[in-house]
Amino acid sequence: MAENNQPGQEPGADETKKNQTVESIQQLGQTTAPTAESNIFCMTIIGQVEGHIVLPPQNKTTKYEHLIPQLVAAEQNNKIEGVLIILNTVGGDVEAGLAIAEMIATLSKPTVTLVLGGGHSIGVPIAVSANHSIIAETATMTIHPIRLNGLVIGVPQTFEYLDKMQERVIRFITNHSRVTEEKLKELMFKTGELTRDIGTTVIGADAVKFGLINAIGGIGDAIAELNRRIEERRGGGNAGNALGGIVQ
Template sequence: MEKEYSVKNKIFHTQDLCLRTNLRCAKNSAGMENIMAENQEKKNEEIREFGQIQMKNKISLLTIIGEIEGHDCLPATTKTTKYEHVLPKLAELEDNPDTEGLLLLLNTVGGDVESGLAIAEMIASIRKPTVSLVLGGSHSIGVPLAVSTDYSFIVPSGTMVIHPVRMSGTVIGAKPTYDYFKQMQDRIVHFISTHSKASEKRLEELMMNTGILTKDLGTILVGKEAVEEGLINEVGGISDAFSRLHQMIEKK
């Protein structure tokens, strides 16, 4: 009887241990599922709010879309890129040892000059490999953003509009106003020429072109024309951009 009781006790004890182990495993599994769900939600939130995501292969993806917002908030109906979101992300990217490169996707109409240049300067100063891809378009202040990376691509149907500096609102018709416009334009031209193969003289010619835009000065460059003018390195798509970025990361 004692032996039978001892055997039954051992069996019961073993079953109890198995049950506890299964419960613990179930809790751990549920916990892992919750963590994975939270991580996925965090990624989705980053895409919604910042147009940015950290990819599995240690490449950070950043999008510049719509209008680049300045110090004033644009209407809620306007798609915008906010510099107060982008600048901290770029700083984090530079300092994060887990990030090895940046892929910049552009489809922007331009926007605030100061904010656009701030983002462009930030990207240009990143020590890690960076590649940009112009999709629908990268107009106005989007041009410095497109050339701010180490290497740039544009899709065959992508466009870039180069035009003089514009200002909305009240403008005082005096020489200091013109000088201010000229200074701002020189900053943009100098940045573009420094980070591309286009010369300052040629950029000013494209800006002052009167034969393309019916109601404005400027030039529209489509696909390979941007490459021929020396603004963009190559015509290509997303696979080309990833391939180039991986090559640059491996060489570093």
């Protein structure tokens, strides 16, 4: 008796397709995963930026050791012409956040960051690290001094270390945005606004007014700006300052 297999279809192909569909529903919430190739690499930074210490399993985290190889691969892949970074993060590890920000800032390809929901704490340097930064009108950014968790040794060296790390963050933000050091420190050390902390919560329009972010917008604006910079790069134009985030 002849087997009832369709030409070119191996036994078990239907089952494999079914499993892939189920996985797409579970992972992406949709029946079909996007298959079209794009020249834009999209990277999301969500939850808490995880550093050298593994956070509890109930925390939604972004691990820096996952992002750095992706950025290296995007830099080396000739098919990728631009990088879009979407942020909705509460912050996290300072050194891990600065490492990600430095990686984005030193990419040779056009980069655009989009802050949705929140780009708090160490998310601020990441948000300003691209060639162009956009924030949603309802998104917020919390700017506050560096904090330490765990055992703290009460010696002058501890405070000197904190001060030096604070200066690293301030220097990076001011070098990659239009905000002045005086204004940034004013926002960072403001009292009375945050109930349990020193600092300021900046909403979308204020982030643009203070010079932290370049423009208010959404995903369409971010992709349009990235495509514009890609076209400029193709034409040999200067798509943006190497420092990033500075309007030409």
